[in-house]
Amino acid sequence: MKGDVYYGKGIRELEGQYPDLYELVSDMNSTVWEGKILDYKTQKLIAIGITASRADPRATKKQIKSAIEVLGISKDEIVDVLRVVLLTSGMPAFSKSLQILNSVLETMD
Amino acid sequence: MKGDVYYGKGIRELEGQYPDLYELVSDMNSTVWEGKILDYKTQKLIAIGITASRADPRATKKQIKSAIEVLGISKDEIVDVLRVVLLTSGMPAFSKSLQILNSVLETMD
Amino acid sequence: MKGDVYYGKGIRELEGQYPDLYELVSDMNSTVWEGKILDYKTQKLIAIGITASRADPRATKKQIKSAIEVLGISKDEIVDVLRVVLLTSGMPAFSKSLQILNSVLETMD
Amino acid sequence: MKGDVYYGKGIRELEGQYPDLYELVSDMNSTVWEGKILDYKTQKLIAIGITASRADPRATKKQIKSAIEVLGISKDEIVDVLRVVLLTSGMPAFSKSLQILNSVLETMD
Amino acid sequence: MKGDVYYGKGIRELEGQYPDLYELVSDMNSTVWEGKILDYKTQKLIAIGITASRADPRATKKQIKSAIEVLGISKDEIVDVLRVVLLTSGMPAFSKSLQILNSVLETMD
Amino acid sequence: MKGDVYYGKGIRELEGQYPDLYELVSDMNSTVWEGKILDYKTQKLIAIGITASRADPRATKKQIKSAIEVLGISKDEIVDVLRVVLLTSGMPAFSKSLQILNSVLETMD
Numbered sequence: 001m002k003g004d005v006y007y008g009k010g011i012r013e014l015e016g017q018y019p020d021l022y023e024l025v026s027d028m029n030s031t032v033w034e035g036k037i038l039d040y041k042t043q044k045l046i047a048i049g050i051t052a053s054r055a056d057p058r059a060t061k062k063q064i065k066s067a068i069e070v071l072g073i074s075k076d077e078i079v080d081v082l083r084v085v086l087l088t089s090g091m092p093a094f095s096k097s098l099q100i101l102n103s104v105l106e107t108m109d
Numbered sequence: 110m111k112g113d114v115y116y117g118k119g120i121r122e123l124e125g126q127y128p129d130l131y132e133l134v135s136d137m138n139s140t141v142w143e144g145k146i147l148d149y150k151t152q153k154l155i156a157i158g159i160t161a162s163r164a165d166p167r168a169t170k171k172q173i174k175s176a177i178e179v180l181g182i183s184k185d186e187i188v189d190v191l192r193v194v195l196l197t198s199g200m201p202a203f204s205k206s207l208q209i210l211n212s213v214l215e216t217m218d
Numbered sequence: 219m220k221g222d223v224y225y226g227k228g229i230r231e232l233e234g235q236y237p238d239l240y241e242l243v244s245d246m247n248s249t250v251w252e253g254k255i256l257d258y259k260t261q262k263l264i265a266i267g268i269t270a271s272r273a274d275p276r277a278t279k280k281q282i283k284s285a286i287e288v289l290g291i292s293k294d295e296i297v298d299v300l301r302v303v304l305l306t307s308g309m310p311a312f313s314k315s316l317q318i319l320n321s322v323l324e325t326m327d
Numbered sequence: 328m329k330g331d332v333y334y335g336k337g338i339r340e341l342e343g344q345y346p347d348l349y350e351l352v353s354d355m356n357s358t359v360w361e362g363k364i365l366d367y368k369t370q371k372l373i374a375i376g377i378t379a380s381r382a383d384p385r386a387t388k389k390q391i392k393s394a395i396e397v398l399g400i401s402k403d404e405i406v407d408v409l410r411v412v413l414l415t416s417g418m419p420a421f422s423k424s425l426q427i428l429n430s431v432l433e434t435m436d
Numbered sequence: 437m438k439g440d441v442y443y444g445k446g447i448r449e450l451e452g453q454y455p456d457l458y459e460l461v462s463d464m465n466s467t468v469w470e471g472k473i474l475d476y477k478t479q480k481l482i483a484i485g486i487t488a489s490r491a492d493p494r495a496t497k498k499q500i501k502s503a504i505e506v507l508g509i510s511k512d513e514i515v516d517v518l519r520v521v522l523l524t525s526g527m528p529a530f531s532k533s534l535q536i537l538n539s540v541l542e543t544m545d
Numbered sequence: 546m547k548g549d550v551y552y553g554k555g556i557r558e559l560e561g562q563y564p565d566l567y568e569l570v571s572d573m574n575s576t577v578w579e580g581k582i583l584d585y586k587t588q589k590l591i592a593i594g595i596t597a598s599r600a601d602p603r604a605t606k607k608q609i610k611s612a613i614e615v616l617g618i619s620k621d622e623i624v625d626v627l628r629v630v631l632l633t634s635g636m637p638a639f640s641k642s643l644q645i646l647n648s649v650l651e652t653m654d
Contacts (some may be wrong), residue, residue, distance in 0.1 A: 197419060
């Protein structure tokens with residue numbers, strides 16, 4: 001399922017112990033990624049933009065990794081997202097996200 | 110020019126008094142919005158996502174307004190962006206952005 | 219229902235046009251506020267702390283208003299929350315939240 | 328003293344070199360945690376909510392650790408705090424905080 | 437006293453009802469603004485930078501106003517601070533702060 | 546050049562592959578650090594304040610390191626900046642930045 005790529009270990013462990021929370025998280029994922037008009041790829045690019053603009057390394061890495069591995073999004077496309085991050089959020093967020101993108105690409109070679 | 114729609118009064122007044130800053134801001138706009146692969150519309154959707162996720166009312170309103178007026182982006186498309194905001198940034202950012210979207214649409218009728 | 223007090227106009231309007239999002243928002247509210255151990259009041263105090271620490275005036279006002287009106291939470295209790303905001307988030311967030319608290323109390327007299 | 332559990336190495340080293348800052352930090356701690364009405368435990372839960380909502384790993388870990396070790400706060404109680412984080416701050420903050428909670432619990436077994 | 441210019445109505449009203457909090461806020465102000473080396477003006481410029489970088493309109497306005505009125509800091513100096521805001525925090529924070537600066541200057545003419 | 550000290554590996558690698566972005570980043574750096582009135586050192590102190598107030602460890606470390614190595618800014622001066630961070634942004638940002646400052650100083654002995 002679309003949202004699955006997003007789950008970390010913490011979320012997966014919810015299933016047994018907090019089933020109501022696990023179900024909610026699943027519902028959030030399926031409702032959110034099933035946009036009426038925009039396709040999954042465009043929504044994914046938006047998610048990369050949001051996490052990168054917050055200079056949140058863990059979430060940015062997760063989003064970039066699943067974008068490349070699951071959706072085949074290219075480096076150039078992600079750099080286009082980071083252009084918007086540079087404008088709206090400044091150099092530290094841009095520079096950190098660029099470094100994350102490069103390190104994700106290196107581990108995939 | 111693409112970036113122009115983004116300029117508030119503060120930026121426009123830079124031109125006379127701080128020409129170096131005005132030129133930099135123009136350069137930032139043209140370089141950022143000229144992505145290699147993604148089109149202007151997709152980058153605009155990303156910018157909406159970023160400003161909306163910060164619950165920044167002024168910038169969100171600006172981005173949504175120019176998205177609708179200049180690029181003809183539809184309400185459904187923006188709601189698809191806000192789905193990602195709900196997931197990544199929570200209810201207050203989602204709810205506030207939804208309210209901004211509705212109020213922008215009302216003033217355009 | 220518990221979550222209802224939280225809904226702004228934007229959320230209520232979702233019901234007709236985006237029923238999947240409206241249902242998700244309802245599910246989020248009911249799952250979140252039904253903690254296993256902590257009562258609704260304690261969770262509400264936490265929500266005030268989070269929105270106040272972000273100096274988010276709209277969400278802070280909403281949380282404080284419903285805390286006082288629906289749950290009968292006292293001024294002293296909310297000031298105790300704002301003590302933690304002062305420590306963790308600094309003076310501007312504390313000072314702004316205090317002002318919001320005072321203005322909510324004034325409109326209720 | 329209540330606040331002591333919160334001090335990192337940086338703060339402790341203030342004592343010799345910047346005594347005015349050390350005294351201020353001590354005053355902040357004692358004034359903040361001595362709420363008029365709310366007990367220390369409730370204020371602690373609020374502090375966890377605030378740091379978790381910012382996806383600030385270092386401060387979240389500190390707060391969760393001292394909550395469990397000093398105040399005997401349970402996993403279920405902290406998950407109830409994180410429910411509010413999920414609603415107000417979105418999935419990445421929730422998921423990261425959950426992971427921190429799990430890793431703190433593992434090191435205590 | 438140095439810190440006084442910073443107090444909003446919310447803080448001033450603490451004095452009667454929450455004297456422990458009022459005293460703490462006074463202590464924070466006097467300890468913080470009495471740096472060992474940097475003068476008050478430089479610290480003030482730093483405070484403008486921090487509040488402006490958060491696109492926090494209320495606190496930015498307060499800092500800019502007291503910087504101009506109490507310390508005679510010039511428009512050019514504040515624009516130099518905003519240059520750093522543009523680099524570290526992006527266009528929306530820069531543009532909003534510029535607008536605040538201009539509107540503060542207009543009301544002083 | 547002034548801005549150079551700021552570049553991480555991610556930025557330097559832009560030069561070959563995304564020359565338009567590399568040129569923009571260079572332009573941003575030279576325009577920003579060439580304030581009309583404030584000297585480079587004061588602007589650097591402001592940049593430390595902004596990144597420290599966000600509790601952004603990577604950017605704070607970078608700014609503090611180049612401040613000490615390139616500009617000979619003293620520990621006491623940086624602690625004066627962190628005083629403003631404590632007031633405007635709270636204890637976790639202050640405490641984390643203090644720890645970063647101490648660890649940078651240790652590696653330089």
